[in-house]
Amino acid sequence: MSNPSQLDRRAAVAALLRDRKNTLVVSGLGSPTYDLHATGDRDDNFYLWGAMGGAALIGLGLAQAQPSKRVLALTGDGEQLMGLGGIATIGVARPRNLDIVVLDNQHFGETGMQASHTGRGVDLTAIAVACGFAATATVRTLDEVQGLAKTIAGPADGPRLFVIKVLAENPPRSLPSRDAVFIKNRFRAHLGFAAA
Amino acid sequence: MHSPKPNLETDWPSELYRVLKAADVKQMSYVPDAGHSQLIRMFSADNDVTTNVLTTEEEGIAIAAGAWLGGQRSVLLMQSSGVGNCINMLSLSAIGRFPLLMLVTMRGEWSEFNPWQVPMSRATQPSLEAIGLKVMRAETAEDLVETVEAAASLAYDSDQQIAVLIGQRLIGKKKW
Numbered sequence: 001m002s003n004p005s006q007l008d009r010r011a012a013v014a015a016l017l018r019d020r021k022n023t024l025v026v027s028g029l030g031s032p033t034y035d036l037h038a039t040g041d042r043d044d045n046f047y048l049w050g051a052m053g054g055a056a057l058i059g060l061g062l063a064q065a066q067p068s069k070r071v072l073a074l075t076g077d078g079e080q081l082m083g084l085g086g087i088a089t090i091g092v093a094r095p096r097n098l099d100i101v102v103l104d105n106q107h108f109g110e111t112g113m114q115a116s117h118t119g120r121g122v123d124l125t126a127i128a129v130a131c132g133f134a135a136t137a138t139v140r141t142l143d144e145v146q147g148l149a150k151t152i153a154g155p156a157d158g159p160r161l162f163v164i165k166v167l168a169e170n171p172p173r174s175l176p177s178r179d180a181v182f183i184k185n186r187f188r189a190h191l192g193f194a195a196a
Numbered sequence: 197m198h199s200p201k202p203n204l205e206t207d208w209p210s211e212l213y214r215v216l217k218a219a220d221v222k223q224m225s226y227v228p229d230a231g232h233s234q235l236i237r238m239f240s241a242d243n244d245v246t247t248n249v250l251t252t253e254e255e256g257i258a259i260a261a262g263a264w265l266g267g268q269r270s271v272l273l274m275q276s277s278g279v280g281n282c283i284n285m286l287s288l289s290a291i292g293r294f295p296l297l298m299l300v301t302m303r304g305e306w307s308e309f310n311p312w313q314v315p316m317s318r319a320t321q322p323s324l325e326a327i328g329l330k331v332m333r334a335e336t337a338e339d340l341v342e343t344v345e346a347a348a349s350l351a352y353d354s355d356q357q358i359a360v361l362i363g364q365r366l367i368g369k370k371k372w
Binding site for chain 2: 188
């Protein structure tokens with residue numbers, strides 16, 4: 001059992017994405033979507049409000065379609081736990097341009113802070129290692145997040161999964177558009193694709 | 197060079213491959229089914245198409261959305277039992293109006309040995325329609341090729357979410 005982290009999730013995400021440059025970001029439903037939006041709304045953000053378990057796999061399809069760009073799936077422990085099989089699928093696909101960052105508060109924050117599996121011994125990085133990921137790490141401090149941001153900016157031999165242990169609290173919500181068609185078309189336009 | 201007309205009754209997977217390549221499909225994901233085995237082999241041998249084997253079918257719905265975000269067309273292969281696994285993830289395709297083309301081989305509806313295939317078989321079309329997909333069905337090889345061609349156009353050109361159900365009668369009886 002790990003000690004609860006005191007790291008503020010908004011500060012962690014701000015530090016992680018401060019120098020994101022051209023990285024394409026997909027955020028998992030709930031707090032990660034609010035956290036991403038709180039760093040500033042951008043055309044190259046794709047926010048999920050549902051499709052639980054899908055964030056990293058949307059990242060996979062995107063990474064495969066855009067091999068020259070880095071793709072980051074920013075999600076939560078609950079969302080990633082629903083997509084555990086996807087870690088195996090991504091491990092087999094072995095994209096070199098996909099990182100999964102799990103903001104792990106060890107709780108289901110959106111539904112009343114019920115404890116999740118990650119506070120009870122389940123280690124997502126160990127699962128990623130077992131699925132053949134190229135690199136994994138767990139970080140707990142802002143300094144470590146800054147180091148992680150540098151790691152993510154560098155090249156990889158395959159998919160990577162990083163866990164940022166954060167304090168279990170719900171900061172004020174920062175709400176992006178819930179219109180998925182708008183967000184989709186804006187994202188595609190950013191990459192040079194016309195809407196149908 | 198004269199090339200003989202393909203025998204559709206036995207070689208419809210090659211025709212589906214041709215149609216999907218002509219539609220510029222660049223990603224294919226699948227949970228295997230015997231009825232899809234030839235198509236899976238052909239795509240897996242194609243260096244211009246990225247293939248993903250899935251642990252469960254809904255992963256393919258998410259991959260398809262990501263592929264489209266990145267400018268690529270994709271196709272998802274599964275059998276009817278896998279449709280039940282997809283339902284909530286299909287919210288993504290439906291609410292985002294993401295082009296989606298699923299080819300679903302039917303089990304549990306024609307000369308079926310395994311009774312466990314029957315309930316999901318019965319639920320396949322109603323549950324897909326309930327979540328907002330357009331369902332197209334083919335019972336003959338000729339009809340299937342034409343249907344997939346039309347479905348691909350509807351999906352990629354008109355932003356529709358389509359499941360093509362491939363009748364078990366067409367695939368043939370599984371050998372036990």
